[in-house]
Amino acid sequence: MKVLLVNPPVYDFALYDFWLKPYGLLRIASALRNQGMDFDFFDFLDRGHNFYENLKLKTDTYGRGKFYSDEVKKPEVLSFMRRKFKRYGIPLSVFLEEIKGNSYDYVLIATGMTYWYIGVKEIIEVTERLLPEAKIVVGGVAATLMPVFYQKLGADIVVRGDDWDVLTGSGLEIDPSNELPLYDVYTKLNYAVIRITEGCPLRCLYCASSILKPGFRVSDVEQVADLVEQLYNKRAIRDFVFYDDALLYGIDEGLLKFFKELEERKLIGKVRFHTPNALHVRKIDEDTARFLKKMGFETIYLGVETINPLLLKQVGEKLSFSDLEVALMNLKMAGFEGSQITAYILLGLPGQDFEEVEESIRVLSKYGINVSLSEFSPIPGTPVGDQAINSLNLKDPLLTNNSVFPTLLYGFERVNYLKNLKINLSRT
Ligand code: B12
Ligand code: SF4
Numbered sequence: 001m002k003v004l005l006v007n008p009p010v011y012d013f014a015l016y017d018f019w020l021k022p023y024g025l026l027r028i029a030s031a032l033r034n035q036g037m038d039f040d041f042f043d044f045l046d047r048g049h050n051f052y053e054n055l056k057l058k059t060d061t062y063g064r065g066k067f068y069s070d071e072v073k074k075p076e077v078l079s080f081m082r083r084k085f086k087r088y089g090i091p092l093s094v095f096l097e098e099i100k101g102n103s104y105d106y107v108l109i110a111t112g113m114t115y116w117y118i119g120v121k122e123i124i125e126v127t128e129r130l131l132p133e134a135k136i137v138v139g140g141v142a143a144t145l146m147p148v149f150y151q152k153l154g155a156d157i158v159v160r161g162d163d164w165d166v167l168t169g170s171g172l173e174i175d176p177s178n179e180l181p182l183y184d185v186y187t188k189l190n191y192a193v194i195r196i197t198e199g200c201p202l203r204c205l206y207c208a209s210s211i212l213k214p215g216f217r218v219s220d221v222e223q224v225a226d227l228v229e230q231l232y233n234k235r236a237i238r239d240f241v242f243y244d245d246a247l248l249y250g251i252d253e254g255l256l257k258f259f260k261e262l263e264e265r266k267l268i269g270k271v272r273f274h275t276p277n278a279l280h281v282r283k284i285d286e287d288t289a290r291f292l293k294k295m296g297f298e299t300i301y302l303g304v305e306t307i308n309p310l311l312l313k314q315v316g317e318k319l320s321f322s323d324l325e326v327a328l329m330n331l332k333m334a335g336f337e338g339s340q341i342t343a344y345i346l347l348g349l350p351g352q353d354f355e356e357v358e359e360s361i362r363v364l365s366k367y368g369i370n371v372s373l374s375e376f377s378p379i380p381g382t383p384v385g386d387q388a389i390n391s392l393n394l395k396d397p398l399l400t401n402n403s404v405f406p407t408l409l410y411g412f413e414r415v416n417y418l419k420n421l422k423i424n425l426s427r428t
């Protein structure tokens with residue numbers, strides 16, 4: 001039995017390697033290796049692939065950088081967008097050359113954002129054409145959120161979340177739900193993604209966390225510390241990126257214990273941590289802020305969303321403005337520079353006025369931190385997402401792209417005005 005794992009290319013208006021790794025697919029690779037199964041791995045978004053060697057695309061100090069891209073024709077449904085549409089990732093020809101002459105029993109295709117289906121479709125179509133004997137299995141975030149849609153793209157099997165029972169009797173019986181990612185599949189690696197918890201105890205009405213991971217659990221941090229040690233020693237990896245939804249919850253069993261494990265392995269001070277998926281502001285008290293500094297957190301991203309207390313209350317109330325002020329003070333007292341801290345604010349959340357986003361940018365910029373606009377993407381299956389999709393009749397998932405949705409709500413001029421305001425007022 002031979003398996004091919006693929007992380008497809010992405011069709012979008014913008015894409016940057018902001019520490020993007022197909023975390024689930026890498027765990028599947030571990031499961032296959034542990035069961036002694038033969039497999040190949042191809043990540044269209046691998047910036048360490050030979051293909052990149054002569055491209056001279058810059059990589060920043062934390063391992064992030066630009067992807068290779070080709071401009072493509074905009075799908076009809078997006079023709080109103082005044083931006084270029086691109087295919088991000090290694091050209092198909094490179095992939096075809098790599099798999100030439102091989103045959104596979106299964107092709108497993110990862111899915112990311114729900115609106116990235118064109119890349120998934122591309123790989124399904126290539127598989128159907130060139131590897132007709134292979135069964136196509138899709139899984140990951142988008143397939144879990146829209147299983148029927150992804151099945152219709154041509155998948156034989158859709159794995160929803162961690163429901164690996166769906167493969168029973170198929171011949172490919174694996175369960176990666178307790179595996180760690182296998183980084184050996186990459187020849188060159190600048191950073192590694194890790195996760196020490198799964199799920200989130202909160203239930204914000206626009207978020208899919210509880211659909212993807214219905215419960216909250218802390219993983220075996222000793223094993224994750226072993227992985228960090230191995231990657232540091234064998235591959236000289238310094239930057240570790242948390243994909244956790246709620247990293248500061250269950251902290252005694254989670255982050256604090258993880259810290260002690262790293263301390264025992266003499267890794268504190270040698271490795272750096274990043275939190276692109278945002279930390280919970282309310283959890284950053286004085287001790288936690290000091291601890292984050294001591295542990296080696298290098299960039300801190302905070303989920304602020306909006307400064308409107310009423311709207312925050314309606315969609316989840318995960319913080320208040322005074323929580324934010326306290327957290328920022330604690331972080332600064334612990335030694336973090338404003339340049340290391342970024343507050344995410346939403347742009348285009350239904351019910352969020354344009355004026356309110358403007359006010360959020362103005363107020364937050366005064367704190368000397370970075371402000372990042374998170375363009376809202378309505379996620380199928382979430383209360384706010386479903387309502388937005390139904391009320392605006394967004395039949396094609398492409399219309400739920402984060403670059404598209406705020407434009408539908410506010411119009412181009414106003415979105416550009418907000419983006420420019422952010423550039424002018426905020427540090428980044
Ligand atoms: C890390 C992350 C990011 C990273 C990188 C994303 C990436 N690698 O693709 C960053 C920070 C860049 C990011 C950005 C954004 N993100 Co994000 N992100 C996430 C996060 C936290 C994790 C995604 C992930 O990799 N999960 C790991 C999973 C897939 O692995 P796993 O649990 O081990 O998987 C198990 C199963 O799913 C299965 N499985 C997994 N993969 C596969 C593959 C196959 C083939 C099979 C069979 C099975 C399988 O097996 C595993 C073990 O059982 C999710 C939230 C979440 N809890 O998942 C949001 C999430 C995906 N993001 C979301 C959003 C909204 C965004 C932004 C739009 C935010 C914004 N407004 O800017 C941007 C969009 C970026 C863009 N360019 O379009 C939404 C989804 C939106 C959508 N419409 O799809 C999510 C769900 C969060 C939410 N609020 O609900 N994000
Ligand atoms: S706190 Fe964050 S991860 Fe948790 S439900 Fe709210 S948005 Fe989702």
